[in-house]
Amino acid sequence: MRLQGNATMSVRTRFAPSPTGYLHIGGVRTALFNWLFTRRHGGQFILRIDDTDVERNRPEALRPILDGFRWLGIMWDEGPEVGGPHAPYFQSQRLPLYQEAARKLVLAGQAYPCLATKEELETERRAAELAKRPYIHRGKGRNLSPEEALQLWQEKQLPLRLKVPLGRKIVLDDLIRKRVEWETDLLGDPVILRSDGTPLYNFATVVDDIAMKITHVIRAAEHLSNTPLQILIFEALGASLPAFAHVPVVNEPGSKKKLSKRDMKKFVTPEVRAKLRALGYTDAEIDSRDDLNPATVAYYQELGYLPQALVNYLGRLGWSLDGYSEIIPLETMIAHFSFERVNDAPASFDPDKLYWMAGEYMRQLSVEEKVWGVVPYLVRAKLITEPVDEATRHKIRRIVEACGDRLKLFSDILTYGAFFFRDPEYDESAFAKRVAKQGIPELLERFISVLERTEPFAPENLETVLREFCDRENVKAADLIHAVRVSTTGITVGPGLFDILAILGREESIRRIRLALARVQTPVQTGRN
């Protein structure tokens, strides 16, 4: 058995995102597993920014990633903005470290400058392809003495390759995959340092993991095939191996394909677009922002999902506590997280289940907490203005209470409660069906005079009064209720009608019913329906 971490050392894990401008759902799930494992064992979780690829490196693109983690409560013990004993935590600022490590390898005869030109490499590759042979590059420089190699490397701007030992078997005892083996003969000599002196991923990763004393490398399964090379680099650098855990990838909803970072725009379905529009986004904004789609954390934050719901959902995606638990408090997750219970197979992301879970967490919140979460949505929709005065706050409190379990996301307040803050926007088909109908306007007319003297103007009493009125009129209560609902709210969905009326108050309720009645007499062209 190879060394699989040292029990006496504290657990140190890391997540190394590239600054891409958004926090990807798949990535954050991997980060969460790192974090849970680390918290479980009382270690340190490190955030290291993988910005060696200058093409992808945009400094402002880091912000959304840090914000996303903070929103979820996944706090890093070392990394950007918090620092730590192994700073800097940006790979672009650690170049001398990689060069020094590379120099060490050359001196030890473990790495050599690549003498082949790009053209030669291309020819080799094509020949291998034609011969249906795997393409394995072994540079001519392999046989250089360390001194020659060093001199050549320093004189000319040559890329550096790792000298992969021949005829060896690499054995990995992965914490999730169990034993995986590779033959070194099937591995080409990889470039570890570009001709411009910048490191390649596999090299920088290992140099940093050694420097930062990482004990457990927990990463997506797509990195499994990088592992033999990295193991070789660990060895060449004379470092002991960390333990590895390759977590299965996250697949697209209902698919067997990896939830890719490319082409995320395709997740912006008409439904998603409608949701974003309801929040006030224009189509142009939706199309221009690549962080606003269901494959990113920002999207869920934007829609008002509770972060703890997303954490619970992601934690359960590929990991289970037992055969039946779904809603798992974070402390429980931390206390029980282990790789033994991580499923080997990829897991598809299921937005429906996440939505359900969001509702489960929302109902655990106090009214006051819900009010707090809902206010920004009302402000953004220009239904209220800040600062929120006490009267408005009280009204929101009552609305939130009336909405009850209907509120699964904070943004749901706009579906169920917008009409409280503005005149009804009438749903034409509902209006035709429930208000502009034989006998209904007259009935509403008479009901208004009942409302005028209803005292107290409170839910329970309103219900009694309405039902008694319907008995006298010999009409079904449901018909009047629907008519009043559509008249006062414009729509067919929402809280109980009597709660609505009580919140609106006598005057406003009556005013709105009159609004609807006027509308029956002089139909307006709305263009809808």
Next chain:
RNA sequence: GCCCCCAUCGUCUAGCGGCCUAGGACGUGGCCCUCUCAAGGCCAAGACGGGGGUUCGAGUCCCCCUGGGGGCACCA
């Protein structure tokens, strides 16, 4: 093409040789409750990819096939 990984309801999963007539959850359908929509209650449909072994006995262990995925860069 080569290397590596994976395989239970549509989806997330339980299952670590007999407790399986394969359990739970999301979703779906139906019914109930009901002023609508949610929520809630009840019920239903729904899976061990195929073939060989091993064993008294296989969803569970082994092999092959098939299918899916990932990787084979001076990307990460």
